[in-house]
Amino acid sequence: RSYNNEDALHCAIYLSYIYALNKYNAYREIPAGKGIADMTYVPVLPDLPALIFELKHNGIAETALNQIKEKKYYDSLSNYSGxxxxxxINYDEKTKTHTCKIERFIKE
Structure with missing residues (x-):
């Protein structure tokens, strides 16, 4: 009912961020590989994955994922072995829809 309500989305993101701080160190726009990762969450507890986020506006979620891989944003986690x-994540301003694509990555 309120999916496209910006206030509701803001609250959801904010609450998720607060919760993540219990288990992760969160970094915004850190130099990573050949660019800057929008958000990177590094776990402080064992057995949790590190998370790298790329946000797009009026694009596609697949492009955001490809950017993470092509620009090797994971290079900023060279000391991390998990x-x-x-x-x-993409937000389409015209249709007011969000799309998200998630992928597990195994470092070589």
Whole structure:
């Protein structure tokens, strides 16, 4: 009912961020690989994956995921040896819809 309500979305993101701080160190726009990752969450507890987020506006979520991989944003986690999850999120201003693509990544 309120999916496209910006206030509701803001609250959901804010609450998710607060919850994540219990288990992750969160970094915004850190230099990573050949660019800047929008958000990176590094776990402080064992057995949790690190999360790398790329956000797009009026694009597609797949492009965001490809950017994480092509620009090697995971290079900023060279001291981290656990699992990685990439999250690409797009917001389409015209249709007021969000798309998200999530992919597990295994470092070689």
């Amino acid at each position: 699992n990685l999850i990439f999250i690409g």
